Amino acid sequence: MTYPASEVVEEPALFAPAPEVAPELREFWDATSEGRLLLRRCTVCDEAIWYPRPVCPFCHSTRTVWEQASGRGHIYTYSVVRRGTGGYADAPYVLAYVELAEGPRVMTNIVDCDTDAVEIGQAVELVFHRTAEGTALPRFRPAR
Amino acid sequence: MSIKRKAFIVGAYEHPGRRLPDTSVPQIHAEVALGAVADAGLTLDDVDGLFTGRDTPGAGGLSLADYLGLRNLTYLDSTESGGASPLYHVGHAAAAIAMGKCSVALVTLAGKARSGAGGGAAPPEDPFELIFGARPPLASYALAARRHMYEFGTTSAQLAEVKVAASLHAQHNPNAFLRKRLTVDDVLNSPLVSDPLHRGDCCVVTDGGGAIVLVSPEIARDLPRRSVAVLGHGEAAKHSDGGKVDVTYTGAASAGPRAFAEAGVTPADIDYASLYDSFTIAVVEQLEDLGFCAKGEGGAFVQDGGLVAPFGKLPFNTDGGGLANNHPTNRGGITKIIEAVRQLREEANAPVQVPDCALALVSGIGGDLAARMRSAVLVLGRQDA
Secondary structure, eight states: OOOOOOOEESSOSSOOOOOOOOGGGHHHHHHHHTTOOEEEEETTTOOEESSOOSSOTTTOOSOEEEEEOOOEEEEEEEEEESSOOGGGOSOOEEEEEEEETTSOEEEEEEOSSOGGGOOTTOEEEEEEEEOTTSOEEEEEEEOO | OOOTTTOOOOOOOOOOOSOOTTSOHHHHHHHHHHHHHHHHTOOGGGOOEEEOOTTSSSSTTHHHHHHHTOOOOSEEEOOOBTBTHHHHHHHHHHHHHHTTSOSSEEEOOOOOSSSOTTOOOSOTTGGGTGGGTOOTTHHHHHHHHHHHHHHHOOOHHHHHHHHHHHHHHHTTOTTOSOOSOOOHHHHHTSOEEETTEEGGGBOOOBOOOOOOOOOOHHHHHTSSSOOEEEEEEEEEEEOOGGGOOOTTOOTHHHHHHHHHHHHTOOGGGOSEEEEOOSBHHHHHHHHHHTTSSOTTOHHHHTGGGTTOTTTSSSOBOTTOIIIIIOOBTTOOHHHHHHHHHHHHTTOSOGGGOOTTOOEEEEEEEEEETTTEEEEEEEEEEETTO
């Protein structure tokens, strides 16, 4: 399944540090720079794997492949962090686990939202925030 | 008692690579782990003991357990002794196997001394968690608290009751960092730091430390002080499970039953509990996970003085705990053990000494409540118990 690319915000309001890119995740981070979120899928047990890695944490097969995520999901839990540190010192911001339509619960931020109106179960959609090194962080905003 | 012929090496694998610029350190650990268990004719699902040194990314092997999807760990050892670490690990693994603490032990070593640049020796989860401002450990506990409230109706006032009980105990402890007697409203009126947690839901930040000495029964008999028997121990790792993370329980759900089984007792037998209290929500989840109440009923359990010594349903943290007394260098495990020893020696502060205290439980969780943690539970008994 191929989904349209999500928006990549070039100058995000929220701190967007560049990730350290593990060699076997180069393809994942290259995809983020184009607005696509990849999941690792095990071809033996068919589980979607998060965070991505070559070995399946469910059946320990190394027969895993990339697939594009739909970018849709809902909020599993969240917190409005009011005392951030480092680059996040300019709080508040919303930290959350989003449950993707494909199943995995991914840690992320909820952006472009009223922080007081965020709710568990709320439908969200993917938006990318560009980092200084060209990659982009997968974040979510209320579904439009 | 000896390890002699109690454990056998059945698998061994040396990575063929000498230059591995395109493989991360955790992935090299994964490849050698898979190679060794395959050599043994086993799978990673058979592994219940993990032994790692400082070369493993992350804290104490936990990130590797998460990376590999090890779900059946009953024993973790991360002794660090430089290049000799794996020899310590084999010795410790043999002792653990001899004692029945685990039956299939995995020892790994991996790294990229030649092509380290861009190597990924940082915890593999960092680009997917820490990068989003998951301020450790506070935000993780907040994520857990929010979901616990959503699923079970737990309230901020119930969480505050945990802090209130700790403060009631701390007022009798002349060394406690916070000796002010707090009310639920005091906690609820303190600033939100990471919704739904208030500052009052957090432990104190202190300098200090503590230590414990254990000896054989023969030596204990000849010493003048009252001793405390170690009756049971259990441990577990809980991690993000490949994306199926569940923040409503702690590793104590697995570690607790192992400790109770070894001690041959049940939660109903426990007279006093030291529960890791970095944040109030941690206490509520451990009460449920250890079987002191059903899952979801921790909030109700702590109401109406459920944790208050000496006569609450389960007197806890009678020194004031990490929430009010002491949390030296942000590691609360040692003070939890020390207060349990005081209770079993009948040396707790008099107003909070549990009468006829014969059995104590100590529950420790390390790491973060949402994504990954190690959990250890001890059952301790009075000298004559």
